[in-house]
Amino acid sequence: MSAEQRIKNLGLVLPPVSAPAGNYATAVRSGNLLFISGKAPLPMDGKPPKGKLGREYSTTEGYVLARSACLDLIAVIKDKLGSLDEVAQVVELHGSINAVPEFEEHAKVLDGASDLLAEIFGPAGIHARSVIGVSSLRNGVPLTLKATIEVKLG
Amino acid sequence: MSAEQRIKNLGLVLPPVSAPAGNYATAVRSGNLLFISGKAPLPMDGKPPKGKLGREYSTTEGYVLARSACLDLIAVIKDKLGSLDEVAQVVELHGSINAVPEFEEHAKVLDGASDLLAEIFGPAGIHARSVIGVSSLRNGVPLTLKATIEVKLG
Amino acid sequence: MSAEQRIKNLGLVLPPVSAPAGNYATAVRSGNLLFISGKAPLPMDGKPPKGKLGREYSTTEGYVLARSACLDLIAVIKDKLGSLDEVAQVVELHGSINAVPEFEEHAKVLDGASDLLAEIFGPAGIHARSVIGVSSLRNGVPLTLKATIEVKLG
Numbered sequence: 001m002s003a004e005q006r007i008k009n010l011g012l013v014l015p016p017v018s019a020p021a022g023n024y025a026t027a028v029r030s031g032n033l034l035f036i037s038g039k040a041p042l043p044m045d046g047k048p049p050k051g052k053l054g055r056e057y058s059t060t061e062g063y064v065l066a067r068s069a070c071l072d073l074i075a076v077i078k079d080k081l082g083s084l085d086e087v088a089q090v091v092e093l094h095g096s097i098n099a100v101p102e103f104e105e106h107a108k109v110l111d112g113a114s115d116l117l118a119e120i121f122g123p124a125g126i127h128a129r130s131v132i133g134v135s136s137l138r139n140g141v142p143l144t145l146k147a148t149i150e151v152k153l154g
Numbered sequence: 155m156s157a158e159q160r161i162k163n164l165g166l167v168l169p170p171v172s173a174p175a176g177n178y179a180t181a182v183r184s185g186n187l188l189f190i191s192g193k194a195p196l197p198m199d200g201k202p203p204k205g206k207l208g209r210e211y212s213t214t215e216g217y218v219l220a221r222s223a224c225l226d227l228i229a230v231i232k233d234k235l236g237s238l239d240e241v242a243q244v245v246e247l248h249g250s251i252n253a254v255p256e257f258e259e260h261a262k263v264l265d266g267a268s269d270l271l272a273e274i275f276g277p278a279g280i281h282a283r284s285v286i287g288v289s290s291l292r293n294g295v296p297l298t299l300k301a302t303i304e305v306k307l308g
Numbered sequence: 309m310s311a312e313q314r315i316k317n318l319g320l321v322l323p324p325v326s327a328p329a330g331n332y333a334t335a336v337r338s339g340n341l342l343f344i345s346g347k348a349p350l351p352m353d354g355k356p357p358k359g360k361l362g363r364e365y366s367t368t369e370g371y372v373l374a375r376s377a378c379l380d381l382i383a384v385i386k387d388k389l390g391s392l393d394e395v396a397q398v399v400e401l402h403g404s405i406n407a408v409p410e411f412e413e414h415a416k417v418l419d420g421a422s423d424l425l426a427e428i429f430g431p432a433g434i435h436a437r438s439v440i441g442v443s444s445l446r447n448g449v450p451l452t453l454k455a456t457i458e459v460k461l462g
Contacts, residue, residue: 024280026282028246032339052255092343100443101289106444114330128336128454130402130452132286132346132444133406135253135255136257136286148338150338175415176418178436179434182398184397185339192439289408289443290440
């Protein structure tokens with residue numbers, strides 16, 4: 001099954017691509033690699049999520065927030081490539097979790113993004129991954145994701 | 155206009171390339187990608203800047219510090235490639251801001267680097283970007299930048 | 309001398325590859341680049357190390373911990389490529405140090421990994437590098453490393 005079919009079957013609707021937070025592009029392609037800029041979770045109830053894991057947000061809520069930010073990443077892929085079926089492989093995913101110093105469940109939070117990539121892209125969605133806990137993020141968002149994607153060659 | 159002409163018109167002088175802080179190289183090339191090591195702001199009044207955004211440094215000062223670290227990145231590019239005109243595209247820029255936990259203006263700080271890349275490289279300077287707030291950096295520097303550059307093919 | 313010979317001469321034994329901490333792969337190859345997922349120090353006395361640099365661990369202990377995590381990275385390379393002699397170049401190493409906000413010796417800690425790469429791979433082990441101090445990591449591990457490797461072409 002193709003990624004476009006899977007996303008339809010899952011009933012997922014991609015959001016409009018969010019604007020860059022500064023003087024940069026949402027993604028840059030070099031050869032057959034697409035480098036995607038850092039993305040935060042989508043607005044909920046009209047407001048961008050704000051707060052830290054282990055204080056304002058639980059690990060379970062963090063999972064949902066990571067899934068949300070990943071949906072924005074995927075919207076960028078669709079916007080840049082025209083179709084999700086142009087993805088050969090999700091190469092790398094890096095997550096930065098805005099958390100209190102005692103937080104330890106970064107892996108469970110980031111699985112919200114990794115699970116979504118696997119659901120949509122199948123084996124091509126299984127990526128190399130790293131995750132860190134940071135003390136602050138722009139506008140106080142609870143996490144950001146960035147990714148590198150391999151595009152199918154013409 | 156070429157990058158070399160633009161940097162001359164801007165009256166910018168590239169600093170000597172700073173030495174690595176440990177057992178590694180300032181940059182490594184693989185294929186037509188140049189991966190540049192983390193760089194901190196240049197010394198001011200003979201001393202390397204030290205302190206955190208939101209405590210020792212304001213956002214406006216952070217913008218200047220990001221521009222300064224970016225000048226060191228660009229000096230590495232010139233050193234490795236011989237000429238800035240060999241840059242096909244600035245692919246990716248990643249910034250780590252040494253900040254207090256309440257800091258939220260990471261994007262404004264990093265624009266100091268992004269704006270400089272756009273001024274010097276034009277459209278080829280518009281990159282994918284990510285930025286995080288970290289709780290500590292080597293020698294207490296206020297920020298570090300790393301970048302990936304696509305080099306023109308022979 | 310080859311990397312396989314050097315590791316034998318050093319008397320180093322590679323550990324079994326540690327399992328991913330979530331829904332992802334230990335490494336993904338794209339073209340001739342191998343992207344390796346974040347790795348923590350190996351268990352000591354049967355327990356995974358836990359704690360922060362500048363509190364539970366000194367810089368000297370951190371050097372040993374970085375060397376340990378790097379050994380896990382190298383085990384992944386061996387597992388994915390069959391032989392360490394397939395490495396053309398260690399391209400990039402990124403270290404995240406779980407540290408107290410006053411910590412400043414990130415470079416000395418990360419040299420534990422960089423020195424090992426140089427010992428095993430010689431000039432092909434000299435990489436681009438970046439290091440940050442983070443406020444938390446999964447399961448409270450003291451540091452993680454990720455790397456990008458260029459593989460020899462068939």
